[in-house]
Amino acid sequence: MSAAEGQDAVPRPAAGGAAAMVLDGIAAIGRGVIGVTRDLGAVTLFAAEAVSHLVRPPFYGRILLRHFIEIAYFSLPVVALTAVFTGMVLALQSYTGFARFNAEGAVANVVVLSITRELGPVLAGLMVAGRIGAAFAAEIGTMRVTDQIDALTTLSTNPMKYLVAPRLLAASIALPLLVVVADILGVMGGWLIGSVRLGFASQSYLSATFNFLQFADVLSGLVKAAAFGFVIALMGCWCGYHSRGGAQGVGGATTTAVVASSILILAFDYVLTELFFAR
Amino acid sequence: MSQPKIRLSGLTKSFGEKRVLDGIDLDMTAGRSMVILGGSGSGKSVTLKCMLGLLVPDAGMVEIDGRDVLKMPRREREALNDRIGMLFQNGALFDSLPVWENVCFKLLAQKRITRAAARDKAAEVLAQVGLAASVGDLSPAELSGGMQKRVGLARAIASEPEILFFDEPTTGLDPIMGAVIDGLIRDCVQRLGATAVSITHDMASARRIGDEAAMLHKGRIVWTGPAAELGHTGNAMVDQFARGEREGPIQMELRR
Numbered sequence: 341m342s343a344a345e346g347q348d349a350v351p352r353p354a355a356g357g358a359a360a361m362v363l364d365g366i367a368a369i370g371r372g373v374i375g376v377t378r379d380l381g382a383v384t385l386f387a388a389e390a391v392s393h394l395v396r397p398p399f400y401g402r403i404l405l406r407h408f409i410e411i412a413y414f415s416l417p418v419v420a421l422t423a424v425f426t427g428m429v430l431a432l433q434s435y436t437g438f439a440r441f442n443a444e445g446a447v448a449n450v451v452v453l454s455i456t457r458e459l460g461p462v463l464a465g466l467m468v469a470g471r472i473g474a475a476f477a478a479e480i481g482t483m484r485v486t487d488q489i490d491a492l493t494t495l496s497t498n499p500m501k502y503l504v505a506p507r508l509l510a511a512s513i514a515l516p517l518l519v520v521v522a523d524i525l526g527v528m529g530g531w532l533i534g535s536v537r538l539g540f541a542s543q544s545y546l547s548a549t550f551n552f553l554q555f556a557d558v559l560s561g562l563v564k565a566a567a568f569g570f571v572i573a574l575m576g577c578w579c580g581y582h583s584r585g586g587a588q589g590v591g592g593a594t595t596t597a598v599v600a601s602s603i604l605i606l607a608f609d610y611v612l613t614e615l616f617f618a619r
Numbered sequence: 620m621s622q623p624k625i626r627l628s629g630l631t632k633s634f635g636e637k638r639v640l641d642g643i644d645l646d647m648t649a650g651r652s653m654v655i656l657g658g659s660g661s662g663k664s665v666t667l668k669c670m671l672g673l674l675v676p677d678a679g680m681v682e683i684d685g686r687d688v689l690k691m692p693r694r695e696r697e698a699l700n701d702r703i704g705m706l707f708q709n710g711a712l713f714d715s716l717p718v719w720e721n722v723c724f725k726l727l728a729q730k731r732i733t734r735a736a737a738r739d740k741a742a743e744v745l746a747q748v749g750l751a752a753s754v755g756d757l758s759p760a761e762l763s764g765g766m767q768k769r770v771g772l773a774r775a776i777a778s779e780p781e782i783l784f785f786d787e788p789t790t791g792l793d794p795i796m797g798a799v800i801d802g803l804i805r806d807c808v809q810r811l812g813a814t815a816v817s818i819t820h821d822m823a824s825a826r827r828i829g830d831e832a833a834m835l836h837k838g839r840i841v842w843t844g845p846a847a848e849l850g851h852t853g854n855a856m857v858d859q860f861a862r863g864e865r866e867g868p869i870q871m872e873l874r875r
């Protein structure tokens with residue numbers, strides 16, 4: 341996804357001096373906007389086509405399962421570690437912060453709400469973006485530059501259906517499951533610090549955790565996770581699919597996939613939070 | 620004269636400023652083997668990709684059995700692709716799959732065969748290209764260049780297509796292995812009775828595989844004739860190319 345692709349869209353001004361520099365600047369912004377708009381449109385069409393393949397046979401169950409295991413199972417360690425440490429830090433930080441206005445009792449609530457609504461999905465998403473977004477972009481990019489994607493077409497197989505659709509679905513299912521694990525471990529991390537380090541009674545910390553927790557808190561996090569999973573797989577596939585220029589092109593596609601999906605995760609997080617909780 | 624199996628007319632394709640194909644006209648007769656010659660970067664692969672529908676030409680027609688494939692609805696186009704086999708320049712084997720799944724990929728994709736039967740079928744097709752059944756369990760990355768070409772050939776012929784495309788089948792192989800692959804290609808094409816189109820810049824290979832030959836230069840077909848005549852065709856460009864001489868009507872362009 342490069343804004344530079346729009347370069348031919350705006351002619352360069354011929355005038356000299358300061359005016360030309362200003363015009364150049366405006367033209368550059370214009371090119372950027374045109375490029376981004378075009379990329380957004382292209383990604384949307386790409387996603388729509390891939391999703392349309394999910395409801396039309398043939399279905400590739402075996403491949404779906406393979407990607408699911410790759411994402412869900414093999415991301416478990418990194419997501420688990422991230423969640424535990426986040427829960428621990430969160431308990432410590434909110435305790436020292438809230439002690440200033442005698443609100444230490446809110447630590448358990450703060451931990452569980454932050455984890456389930458926000459940090460569980462976002463951090464799991466960012467971790468998986470690093471692992472899976474990069475892997476998808478590299479795999480599909482390599483297939484593109486070695487003609488394997490063309491080979492699929494000549495072997496009566498639609499590459500969108502075979503390569504992209506199962507990855508999108510697998511990531512959208514796997515991420516919520518990872519986030520369930522992250523939620524549990526994050527709360528456990530907070531509870532560990534709360535009871536061992538901060539002097540809460542273990543039982544009352546846990547009951548404080550669950551007393552105020554609502555199903556909607558957890559559910560919103562899981563919906564976010566599904567959206568993030570989709571975005572990660574989409575960016576990985578899209579960047580890989582459109583990579584060209586040998587090993588260097590594939591490397592660039594991998595970087596772009598990780599950066600773009602990380603930014604999109606944070607942007608989508610904001611939008612979804614508005615949708616869920618702004619009243 | 621009867622209708623050609625494949626007819627290219629006025630095929631034009633540019634990438635940006637660069638005009639790679641500049642009006643290709645070429646007929647390929649059913650059941651015959653055509654070789655298209657041309658220097659590196661002359662657009663041979665692009666021509667094949669246009670025939671396969673992998674690239675859309677800017678202008679011109681690709682007719683197969685008298686029908687313009689560029690205007691076909693998608694479903695028909697896919698059905699047509701089912702009858703075409705292609706060996707890619709670098710093999711393009713799927714490195715996430717073992718060799719036997721590569722070989723039977725199309726049959727499995729179309730559910731013409733069960734996974735259990737595919738192993739036996741793969742062994743049978745691998746035998747046709749001179750490979751042992753045990754190769755089927757290897758991953759493509761474990762194979763030498765010559766073996767990858769053979770597996771690519773096996774994958775192309777496994778579905779018994781009526782049209783076969785070969786993109787530089789012998790490039791990057793030693794001369795003996797090149798001759799072996801050429802022999803395999805000849806055998807396979809004859810056994811299937813297929814129409815074959817090969818592209819190459821290797822003269823010995825062209826004479827071995829081809830019935831007819833065509834020379835691609837600067838985006839156009841500059842000569843067609845029997846492959847056996849290559850080297851003494853009377854066409855200065857073809858003869859220069861066939862003999863690999865530096866002096867002649869073809870000037871190497873280092874930049875364009």
Ligand SMILES: Nc1ncnc2c1ncn2[C@@H]1O[C@H](COP(=O)(O)OP(=O)(O)O)[C@@H](O)[C@H]1O
Nearest residue numbers: 634635639657658659660661662663664665666
């Ligand atoms: N997808 C593409 N985008 C841009 N340029 C391309 C593309 N495919 C081929 N070309 C250019 O077209 C020319 C012919 O390529 P090709 O057909 O692969 O040559 P060859 O005859 O060696 O097979 C080359 O100069 C190449 O750079």
Ligand SMILES: [Mg+2]
Nearest residue numbers: 663664708787
């Ligand atoms: Mg080529």
